[in-house]
Amino acid sequence: MPIYELTKDTLRPAMETQFGNEGLYERQHIQQQLKRNIGVLGEDLLVVAEEFGDWLDSARRIDLLCLDREANLVVVELKRTDDGGHMELQALRYAAMISAMTFEQLLETYVARSLPPLSLEDGRARILDFLAWDDVAEDLFAQTTRIVLASADFSKELTTTVMWLNDNYGLDIRCVRLKPYKLDEMLLLDVQQIIPLPEASAFQTQIGVKKRAERQAHSERHDLRYRFWEELLDHAKQKTALHTGRKPSTDNWINSGIGRTGFALTYSVTQHQGRVELDIAYGAGLAAKNKAAFHALKENQATIERVFGEPLDWQELPERESCRICLKTEGGYRSPQSQWPDIHKCMVDAMIRLDRAMRQHVQALP
Known part of the structure; x- marks a missing residue:
């Protein structure tokens, strides 16, 4: 112009x-x-x-x-x-x-x-x-x-x-x-x-400050989760061969097999809560197969929970293709790090019991 x-x-x-x-x-x-x-x-x-x-x-x-x-x-x-x-x-x-x-x-x-x-x-x-x-x-x-x-x-x-x-x-x-x-x-x-544009500079500066704060929080969250998993896996390898070979990551979950394709023993964690679970996920488009396996296991709920030692949360997850059987535990990666050893001990103990309660029933599924 x-x-x-x-x-x-x-x-x-x-x-x-x-x-x-x-x-x-x-x-x-x-x-x-x-x-x-x-x-x-x-x-x-x-x-x-x-x-x-x-x-x-x-x-x-x-x-x-x-x-x-x-x-x-x-x-x-x-x-x-x-x-x-x-x-x-x-x-x-x-x-x-x-x-x-x-x-x-x-x-x-x-x-x-x-x-x-x-x-x-x-x-x-x-x-x-x-x-x-x-x-x-x-x-x-x-x-x-x-x-x-x-x-x-x-x-x-x-x-x-x-x-x-x-x-x-x-x-x-x-x-x-x-x-x-x-x-x-x-x-x-x-x-x-x-x-x-000059008229947008102040606004963009504010947006930039916000994004930098978000990136810093994101990086801090990833660093905390990595260290949380690192310490959990160090504790777990002294108690069980489950998750042997798994490495810490920045994800909110770590899983391992249970001897059958479509099933995984998974640790997951949020800021203030942990969870150990058996995930049933044969793959995309196989929701019916997942639900069938879930219901077959649920027929043995009383036996499974007796071996596990306490009630489990049986989540069919109708809005998803997968299903989940889990136990929630107190404390997450943002809990005071002085509490992490107790949190890890509780999660690893629950995972060992979940494997013992579930493995034979998973293997027996048609």
Whole structure:
């Protein structure tokens, strides 16, 4: 969409052009202008260095390395092309490379690249003033690394990748379009942030915080379940050969055979409850066979429960194809870990009794 010159008498369109057609180059012209006018990108940034590449075993260089007001590192990658090339991949590499940068390393870089030269004291004072810090707070420095991509335009592949990374992995990548226009002999630059849209930035930031919290909770849940199963299996192998060879996982269940296809002895766990069960599941489309086996076992309910030592919960599960015979136990993977040994002991004991009560009846089914 063109931009226009508006006067009292005329509305005259400026014609879209390309940086190359106007003899403008990334490093020589665009980068220099942005370095001197970094606010054009829509953010209050401190330019620390241009063409930064002070790392071992790499010839790659960040176009502009910046710092934002929240003490986050910002990688600014520039392209004058109409599709952005593969700049998002380059910027991700750069962000990873500098993610461990300390305040002192940033200070040394800032001082070494400053014109006119600065002393360490003056450089430190300027950075602290920019951050509104009284003193260096290393624990607040560079908690994240952000990326700003600036190009004449962006391909659909690039914007799709950026939105996917932002939405699913909590990254902060912004795309700023720098579109040149020509009006007579005057060259104009239309600067637009297209990802995320400025009016959506605050909302998307809130969504990002929520998703990061959800991912952290998801990871914590998986870690807890893995350790819960690890300790249960360690205890179980001292008591029985059932589930021998099974490895801990992040799933909420672990199963083993009972000597017949379609039947499984299963431990399952939720946050605050465990369950040992005999699952009947011959396979998809075999609900009738599962129900028949369930009812055949239920005919021996009294004998089975006498051997087991207490009543079982006989669940035909009419809404599912499978069936289940189980005992619920107190305590789950979010119970205090000091209680896990007692929870595991109860579950393993119940599993041994369930196997003893069920095995011969399962084997005797037609």
